[in-house]
Amino acid sequence: MQQAIAVLDSGVGGLTVVKELMRQLPQEKVIYFGDTARSPYGPRSAVEVRIFTRQIVDYLIQFNPKMIVIACNTATAVAIEDIRERVSIPVLGVISPGARAAIKHTRTGVVGVIGTEGTIKSKAYEHALKLISPNIQVYSEPCPLLAPFVEKGLFGREQEQEIVEQSLQPLIGKPIDCLILGCTHYPFLMEPISRVMGPDVTLISSADETAREISTILYHRDRMETSGKLPIHQFFCSGEPTLFKRITESWLKDQIAITPVVWQVPTIF
Structure with a gap:
């Protein structure tokens, strides 16, 4: 079998x-x-x-x-x-693979991480990133609205842009060159996240x-x-x-x- x-x-x-x-x-x-x-x-x-x-x-x-x-x-x-x-x-x-992908893609050594409250609070990505590259700089932001939004099947609708902008507001303007989507729900929202962060920020999905x-x-x-x-x-x-x-x-x-x-x-x- x-x-x-x-x-x-x-x-x-x-x-x-x-x-x-x-x-x-x-x-x-x-x-x-x-x-x-x-x-x-x-x-x-x-x-x-x-x-x-x-x-x-x-x-x-x-x-x-x-x-x-x-x-x-x-x-x-x-x-x-x-x-x-x-x-x-x-x-x-999924954390170690995502961290390795970010290390591979960052050019400046400044990485952003978005995730649930639990993931961000654990500092798991920060630890995984610094284990590989001790001098890397990490900006982390909890986005508690995004996973429930996906669970309700609302991705692909008009309101997704508004909720993504609201969630990512604290990271806008930060000198990151790649952003780890630290929740496996977030690739459902890849397009609006990309629009908010702009073309200079590479999105990293651990998938x-x-x-x-x-x-x-x-x-x-x-x-x-x-x-x-x-x-x-x-x-x-x-x-x-x-x-x-x-x-x-x-x-x-x-x-x-x-x-x-x-x-x-x-x-x-």
Whole structure:
């Protein structure tokens, strides 16, 4: 049986990673879980996010995946080491790949980061960037309105420009030459973000780099799919499936058949 790559997110944001994964590794099967019932994770405590991430991983393990991708920046920031201790398969987050991509693209050594409150508060990107390049200068800004906006399926509408301008206002005029989209929801808003930041600021989505790192890990472990069979992907959500299905089909351009299954999340408190 074809082993899948399990991808999880607080909602639909991780679909940006899935889309790139399907483009780069079209033979690989994907099992995706969006925790739409409890999204967004950004305002939640680190303890809550760790518990939620554990629950989802425990659920996904039943499918015997060969790798887990935490395609949520907030969960990556606070839970990735916890998950790595709990499972025996590779666990990849999205922060380190995004930081490496920014280091590669910056010309001035001045980088901006936008993300949820939880991601920005953790300083995970700042730590990852300075680990590679200690002298880099980082401007970070929480954008708590953007992920819920995407979760509601409102991207592509007129009001997206206004909410993006409002969210990015503190970074306008800062001497950054690239901006890390530190939430996997944000590539849904790539065009308005680009308009606000201008042509001199390169936007960095961790999705591309994450997919490349997945490929590298599978290759070195000799776990690349080579059967030549067309994979049958699976998509799960913890909330109401209709909007999840619409956003997934829209973003992935009907490349796959989607049957969201609602998972009844356990009561935490």
